[in-house]
Amino acid sequence: MQEFSDALLLAFELIFSGDKDLIEIIGLSLRVSLTAMVVACALGLPLGAILAISRFRGRRPVLVILNALMGLPPVVVGLLVYLHLSRAGPMGSFGLLYTPTAMIIAQVILILPIIAALSRQILEDLNAEYAEQFLSLSVPRRAVISALLWDGRYALMTVALAGFGRAIAEVGAVIIVGGNIDHLTRVMTSAIALETSKGDLPLALALGFVLLLIAFAVNAAVMSLRLTTGRYANV
Amino acid sequence: MTRSIIGCSLMAALVATLSTAAPAADMAIHLQSTTSTKNSGFYDYLLPRFKKETGITVHVIAVGTGQAIRNTRNCDGDVLLTHIKADEEKFVAEGYGAKRYRLMYNDYVIVGPASDPAKISGLKATSTALKKIATSKSLFASRGDNSGTHKREKLLWKTSGISPTAASGTWYRETGAGMGTTLNIAVGMASYTLTDRASWVAFKNKYDFKIHVAGDKTLFNQYGVILVNPQKCPKTKVRAGQKFIDWLLSSKGQTTIRNFRKNGQQLFFPNAE
Numbered sequence A: 001m002q003e004f005s006d007a008l009l010l011a012f013e014l015i016f017s018g019d020k021d022l023i024e025i026i027g028l029s030l031r032v033s034l035t036a037m038v039v040a041c042a043l044g045l046p047l048g049a050i051l052a053i054s055r056f057r058g059r060r061p062v063l064v065i066l067n068a069l070m071g072l073p074p075v076v077v078g079l080l081v082y083l084h085l086s087r088a089g090p091m092g093s094f095g096l097l098y099t100p101t102a103m104i105i106a107q108v109i110l111i112l113p114i115i116a117a118l119s120r121q122i123l124e125d126l127n128a129e130y131a132e133q134f135l136s137l138s139v140p141r142r143a144v145i146s147a148l149l150w151d152g153r154y155a156l157m158t159v160a161l162a163g164f165g166r167a168i169a170e171v172g173a174v175i176i177v178g179g180n181i182d183h184l185t186r187v188m189t190s191a192i193a194l195e196t197s198k199g200d201l202p203l204a205l206a207l208g209f210v211l212l213l214i215a216f217a218v219n220a221a222v223m224s225l226r227l228t229t230g231r232y233a234n235v
Numbered sequence B: 001m002t003r004s005i006i007g008c009s010l011m012a013a014l015v016a017t018l019s020t021a022a023p024a025a026d027m028a029i030h031l032q033s034t035t036s037t038k039n040s041g042f043y044d045y046l047l048p049r050f051k052k053e054t055g056i057t058v059h060v061i062a063v064g065t066g067q068a069i070r071n072t073r074n075c076d077g078d079v080l081l082t083h084i085k086a087d088e089e090k091f092v093a094e095g096y097g098a099k100r101y102r103l104m105y106n107d108y109v110i111v112g113p114a115s116d117p118a119k120i121s122g123l124k125a126t127s128t129a130l131k132k133i134a135t136s137k138s139l140f141a142s143r144g145d146n147s148g149t150h151k152r153e154k155l156l157w158k159t160s161g162i163s164p165t166a167a168s169g170t171w172y173r174e175t176g177a178g179m180g181t182t183l184n185i186a187v188g189m190a191s192y193t194l195t196d197r198a199s200w201v202a203f204k205n206k207y208d209f210k211i212h213v214a215g216d217k218t219l220f221n222q223y224g225v226i227l228v229n230p231q232k233c234p235k236t237k238v239r240a241g242q243k244f245i246d247w248l249l250s251s252k253g254q255t256t257i258r259n260f261r262k263n264g265q266q267l268f269f270p271n272a273e
Helices: A002-017 A020-053 A059-071 A074-085 A100-136 A141-151 A153-169 A172-178 A188-197 A201-234 B002-019 B035-039 B042-054 B065-073 B085-093 B126-135 B148-159 B179-189 B197-202 B238-249 B251-259
Strands: B028-033 B057-062 B079-082 B097-112 B140-142 B172-174 B192-196 B210-213 B220-228
Touching: A002 A201, A020 A059, A020 A100, A020 A141, A020 A153, A020 A188, A020 A201, A059 A100, A074 A100, A074 A172, A100 A141, A100 A153, A100 A172, A141 A153, A153 A188, A153 A201, A172 A188, A188 A201, A188 B035, A188 B179, B028 B065, B028 B238, B035 B042, B035 B057, B035 B179, B035 B197, B042 B057, B042 B238, B042 B251, B065 B079, B065 B085, B065 B148, B079 B085, B079 B238, B085 B097, B085 B220, B097 B179, B097 B197, B097 B238, B097 B251, B126 B148, B126 B210, B140 B179, B148 B192, B179 B192, B179 B197, B192 B197, B220 B238, B238 B251
Parallel strands: B028 B057, B028 B079, B140 B172, B140 B192
Antiparallel strands: B079 B220, B097 B192, B097 B210, B097 B220
């Protein structure tokens, strides 16, 4: 357990010394995972809403598949994205492999099912409450979707955070498509994997604490947003 | 109202971190290489010196030799720096590489717990040591990932007349992982393992582990460097890649390699032709 206290101490040192490399790595982690979250929400929330209010043949299997995709293994996503972005792959000419963009693409694929599946469930429950009103007022579909997304916004924030949590915590995909290149594609998780493989366990664990702190900060920021806007709305 | 402004600005700050785009890397090449060179800090020492002279940035993707060659076959690298002569020559013969240059060497060592259950410490012949490990059924951690080190280890078992994979899962344990991870596992279960000296010297979680066998000529470890053939991979950055190789092979590059120290030890010995 000596290592544990060493790591805690080291984590504080790292944070307060303002280590340039660490700040760069934290910045990239946030940039990649927050962008992935925003893109996945932009695609996944409307998709979840459409699935929530639509009734069509084969809907049930589609939902089962969507729910199952929440368990997509990051390494598999990384491998699929690698095969597409590789210079020998179908999208090789874009030169995206080993760039932050490739990492964002992989994380979007990874968390899109989470965002879509969870928001579908939330919005479907909400829709059940509103259905009669919508029907009696014969609200158009587009308006139904935006009303549901707006009224469910607080629950959907938690959905977004779940996606963000998955993205910032995964290492399997980013290490394959990013290559863990120093000063270019190294993020917190791949740095932790690297330090572990170097046998520098206290530093690896310290970076882990820092990663937890980042997740905490992002969650706190979103939560405070919810509190402030919530109070404003109630005034 | 002010509260909502604070909230909005928090969100804006979050979004702002998203929008800073990566700088375009014009003079940059991708080097597919091994974990041993990366984890020992060799590139952190070498590449800034190269960049200072030429302005060329080298992005290192450090994986096992097997995966490095596979990635390069897909044209996902400009230069390959690895350590399995046979595979490298095959890579060139198949037209993927332009030419293989001898660059530097070091050696493999067998490390294990201080208690040395197979009593191999100080043995000169690798084959005797491996036979003693096998007959005593002492734990041995194998990379099991088709890396350069793994291929050498398989060769060493073969020349010792032992087929350890029959005992896979009992005393012979294939980790399927990189050198560092395998060393961590070996330390964790007090097993012997084969490692290159660079990885070993730089490794920080040694616990009570020692080098037991070293110096046998079967443990020689040669590194080679290859420019990817632009005829197979048209996007190869030939000029910058060749410049990097020329520099490594020049007397300046070779001296730089010779001067690299980790914990006071020289890890790579230049031997370009």
